[in-house]
Amino acid sequence: MEKAFRNLIKSRFPYLGGKKLLLAVSGGVDSIALAYLCKNAKLDFSIAHCNFNLRGEESDADEDFVIELADELEVEIFTQNFDTEAFAEEARISIQMAARELRYNWFDELSRTLGFDYVLLAHHANDNLETFLINMVRGTGLEGLSGIHAEKETLIRPLLDFSRKEIENYAEQNQIKWREDSSNSSTKYLRNKIRHEIVPALEELNPQLLQGFKQTQSYLKESEALVEDYMSLIYPKAIQKNQFGYELDINFLKKIPNTKAVLYQLLKTFGFTEWNDVYNLLEAQPGKMVFSEEYRLVKDRGKLLLTEINHPEDKLYQIAEGEEMVMLPMGRIAFAEVDKIEKDQEYSRIFVDARKLQFPLTVRKWQVGDFFCPFGMKGRKKISDFFKDKKMSLPEKENTWLLCSGENIVWVIGHRADDRYKVTSETAKILKISCSF
Known part of the structure; x- marks a missing residue:
């Protein structure tokens, strides 16, 4: 695996050489393996470990383990403790979403203040499959089915081509120790339920599930790129900026094929979910509106007007x-x-x-x-x-x-x-x- 990893870095991520990297390490087998792979590939990296204080002494033991790893690899380490439950309650989001937001915000802060060029994350092929299935269950567009991005701005995931089994085999063959997160065995979380129940059932139907998924995902990414190219031509003709937000040309939208799909691509980032209602605005009476949490779409004669929701304002x-x-x-x-x-x-x-x-x-x-x-x-x-x-x-x-x-x-x-x-x-x-x- 080391040879395959080095070849991957040279062919796909050559720009990482000589850059200052921050490696997120939880203590699990995937991030621990990535740390050893990066060390043996002679990449310049430091370690960042988040203690979310969700598993008591087990969380503290994970932190101690990662600190010892950094000492063994002779790399700098940064640790941060979070009151994740309090943050989740205050923000009214799930524990998983709270941990994600806290983690990425901290990585961004470290990168800005200490000059890291890229953040390396240890997501692998199984994570990608699980994300695909989660998005499919919840309902998503093409971008949700195209999976986790190997490169997204400064976030790099160099293990996406490797399976969990390959990573575990690498760790065992090299007598690398890691920590098991006890919460990973619980099926009360959707991702764990998919990991322990759905994926094994699918692998029974097709032992080459991951390979087939990779091929499917490759096609989906190509389709996504094709849609993006098409929308780059449509966008300037369909939507214009004005002093209050945006306006969409109804006559133009009616003339082009697949109008509903185009509306979705134009408006997907504004949080709308009732796409039939959005599409029906094209034939609605002026004044008819559709809302997302933060935006409003209003039918106004030959246009759809997209504006942020104005909260009642009684200032004088x-x-x-x-x-x-x-x-x-x-x-x-x-x-x-x-x-x-x-x-x-x-x-x-x-x-x-x-x-x-x-x-x-x-x-x-x-x-x-x-x-x-x-x-x-x-x-x-x-x-x-x-x-x-x-x-x-x-x-x-x-x-x-x-x-x-x-x-x-x-x-x-x-x-x-x-x-x-x-x-x-x-x-x-x-x-x-x-x-x-």
Whole structure:
């Protein structure tokens, strides 16, 4: 196995030579074997060990064992203790997810602060098969079936081509000791149930299961690459960035084949799960919405609008008299006395009769029932009707702010001033109010 490992490093991971590597070692046979393989391949590495404090004295014994290993191999070691259960409870995630997040966050911190180029992980071919089966059981797209990546940014998994049996044989033949995690024998966890019950049953049906899986996975990766190439051509035509998020062209999406699959590829990173509902938006009435935990997809005439979910915002900002400039969520608002009105029309500024203003002015989001008197028009108009006349999308409405004097609206910022505050022949003091978005 040592020869195969060295050849693999030379052919697939030649860039690891001479780099500063961090090797994650739990104490199990896979990571212990990887440590010896890296040492014999003369790679420059240090060891990182996580003690998740989940198995009492057994966890502490694992830590002591890995420290002794580092001393034997004459490499630097870093250890970290985590209160995994407390973190999982606080974050409201499973113990397994908590351990994963704590582990990778620590590896990233070590890499940034101490200058490690790559982190080596000891996942092997059986781990890859188990991950495939887990994703298949839970439901996933093509990327979930393509398995664990051997290379992902700075994370490198050089043992993915080797089976658990090959690794155990290597350790036994070289009289390498390792630690057995007692929790690995429990089938209460999905991965362990698949490892101890499902995979052996599949191997009975096909003794060459791993080899067949590797071939299947190779085809899946090629298909995934093909989809990515196709989507790189579709993406700029189907989706555009705007000031509130993204907009998808419905007419374009309807014309291309496999529209539902394309929608999945475009939106999969935004957490949507109800893909039939997403697809049905194409024919829905304007205003129909589909939600993920953090995003919202809205049907708006010929577009689907993708925005982050706006949480209720009741903030009100005050502007004192004499302020020349204030920084607010929508941008910078500036005030300046001027001698005359600039005639060219700009929606980013208004001119008002300063003596009609009641300070402090307030800036807030619009509310149902708000009305104003649009500049140049007689009578008043509901803000909601004003939005409707301008054919504003829901995200545009939600991100519109009002400048108010007392209970009255002075300016629908960036859109229209109120006629009651306009400059007349009797105005003695003209105030220019502008907003830079």
